[in-house]
Amino acid sequence: MLKIITSTLLFSFSSLAFAKSYSNISLEVLGYDSNKKAVLILENSASYEIPRVYRYSLSEKRYDLLKYDENFTGITDQQAFQQKLLNIKTQLKPLKNIVLQDVNVNLLEQRSSDTQSSAPFKTIYGSIFTISTPQYQSLQQNLTSYSPEIKLKQAFELPKNKGVLITFESLSLPFDDGYSREEAVVLFPAGQPPK
Helix, strand or coil: CHHHHHHHHHHHHHHHHHHCCCCCEEEEEEEEECCCCEEEEEEECCCCCCCEEEEEECCCCCCCCCEECHHHCCCCCHHHHHHHHHHHHCCCECCCECCHHHCEEEEEEEEEEECCCCCCCCEEEEEEEEEECCCEECCCEEEEECCCCCEEEEEEECHHHCCEEEEEEEEEECCCCCEEEEEEEEEEECCCCCC
């Protein structure tokens, strides 16, 4: 009997630990660092011990490539992270918001296939798409998700006419009832994609 109770408790604790391993992933566009010529983005999730900070370096040819910001390397304490973030935020200039109704998701291809999963998500979607405004367009994006929907979330003008930063959300984690992931993409001036 003791073995049954012990194994039941262990299973319950491991289930709880597993359930807390996943949550929605959201983005906060922190602003533009004019000294480093970079846009900083905070990626947050209840499943992260410490949020992650990324940057788009607008001084590089491929400034659509997101990189981890080295200022936060090695920080494992929440208080130290918040202090570092607060210090950096004071140096950032906010980006100008763009109305989302001027932004379009252009679906080029979307394929669905059955998964081996028992429930609740039996279908997985592979999408190829671009995002555009009348003046700007992204490179082709590839997305794997558990829902066909791609939802636009935020839009900002990049400094010095570099383009537009858009975030979109999809159902990317199939655990429990599913969790969404917000991702960022850069739109370039029309006819000026990176080489």
